[in-house]
Amino acid sequence: MASEKISIKNGRLIDPKNGIDDLIDLHLADGRVAAIGKAPDSFSGARVIDATGKIVCPGLVDLAARLPGLEDELAAAVAGGVTSLACPPDTRPPLDEPGLVERLVRRAADAGLAHVLPLGALTVGLKGEALAELGSLARAGCIAFSQGGNAPIVDTQVLLRAMQYATTFGYPLHLQPQDKHLARDGVAHDGEVASRLGLPGIPAAAESAAVASALELVRTTGARLHFTRISSAAGITLLQRARDEGLPVTCDIGVHHLHLTDMDIGYFDSAARFNPPLRAQRDREALSAAAASGLAAICSDHTPIDEDGKQLPFGEAEAGATGLELLLPLTLKWAEAEKLPLAKALARITCDPATILGSHAGHLAVGAPADVCIFDPAALWQVSAETLVSQGKNTPFIGCGMQGKVTATLVEGRLVFGG
């Protein structure tokens, strides 16, 4: 895709993967990074974006974002600095046929905003019974396979075979670990708050039991398994051990789970209903430590829900929150609270998820895709229905102040947001 030459000048360039954190200019041409530092001669007369006082970093890479209204949500993505995102297959209908994937890929390309990396359905209709046509789905554009958020494979023999088959062809799997039986009827973390509010609980063991059994199958199959949206300290402990053992597993954490706990349900606030549920303070601390150490990447788990889906009693409301536009400021806030260097925090939402997704994006070496996020780290703004581009206004952070605002986003060297 042709694009004009652009120089981003006077900004602080942070490229975690390549160890750059410096006041240095970035030059883009032909959809790629052309030079860092001094402009090549051919850049005389190139368009200049003045990034004085701003941070210039790789466009964010999101491991899980749902896109019910594709164009609107992709506009929200670039407004949040997200230039690549993986889309789980739990759409309606689920992404279990190549035609559906092709259509998604085509519409995303037409929108010309963020790159959409579809996760195909691992089983037909996400029913956990028969394998979907993984090969055809991969040819249509799926980069990995998943059961989405609500359809764990209950039959462990199906799970074993899915891992064997996917591994035969080198397809990675993304699974959200939750034992369906232990989580049955549950709507909140099984702990003090759920007990007090009389909310049916989902024990942390629903997650750790599913992680443990999936890890056993990884040991026998060698499957490349990404555990998505880990919520419990027990889950983190198991994954740390698996990594220490050298198993080919990775994981991520939803950015809301780094900040919130079940206490934030307050008096039945359905904005705080998540899947997996917000857990206890001890869990939140373990998640935060895992993201800080680099064990886990961070995702937005973007789930736009209209008002009808949330204006219901807690246990009947839909789970999830809008996240694409909060991924960056909530990650910055987390880094500040944990006293983490900015480059380390940005790695969790740029190069780390890009590596998990097998994407060439997520960094800004010469020759890398010119997917860039420019943000003002000092800008203050308030989360409201008006300030959010996403059609999903559902967030427990509504009315809260945020620090850090994206001022420009470039995809393949084209300015797709701000300026």
Next chain:
Amino acid sequence: MNKPVARGQNNPQLNANGELTHLLSTEGLPREVLTHILDTAASFMEVSERDVKKVPLLRGKSVFNLFFENSTRTRTTFEIAAKRLSADVINLDITRSSTAKGETLLDTVDNLRAMHADMFVVRHATSGAPYLIAEHLARVGRHDIHVVNAGDGRHAHPTQGLLDMYTIRHYKKEFHNLTVAIVGDILHSRVARSDIHALNTLGAGEVRAIGPQTLLPTQMEKMGVRVFHDMEEGLKGCDVVIMLRLQNERMNGTLLPSAREYFRNYGLTPEKLALAKPDAIVMHPGPMNRGVEIDSEVADGNQAVILPQVTFGIAVRMAVMSIVAGN
């Protein structure tokens, strides 16, 4: 940047002046509010014994009984209480009407609001439903409409909790120094939760929860109770024994093997009751399963105060409705 303030972190039951405007839960209500309700109920007790059983406190007001879950008994007690306050009572059995046609809870509320309702008495199968209604009314600026929770999911049944407090106070006068045991299916019991919060606020000496692990919520002790799995141990020295109903569908399955085994372990028999103090009272929110959670000899015995509970329930509901309506 600040953490979000979950909606209604401030107690949605109290208005800016700290007055009770909805009754949603006994949790978080100051002791003075609870005592005021009990005192007001005491003053209504004689109304029910008059020839003309009416006071004009809610004359001209419309009370809507919104029962999304069937309960003839609870609905009737609210209806009687509202009528004794001279209110007009409209009963809506919603399990069979609007929601069956896909109308949402708040749509239903908005429709009734347009009919000039002054008070909603809400029974719902999902925990927290009355909070959603109260919050919605605040959002649309209708601070003049009041919500009384008549039981939501497993969460709360505050008027039952308050009538239990009334009963305890009636027989025992003071709460401090009392040891109160709540026995049975606490996991699914909104009554138990309402009793526990009220007892702790009113300063009960010790609140005990007795039951098998399958019927007790996680981290129960954090609600301010002492947990016992052995009923004999838990009943020792108790002043008050509150028995809970065991729902039929929970008698045989993974929570309990059988009603027979449950009765053997947790049924209140004269022998087990003898372990409590000699003047201990026995309460039950009704309807009772004789031979499952309680032996007939105890249910009909002279320590049982189960029928007086029902009588007090009318006065307590009159007190709650008149207080939230601003009297």
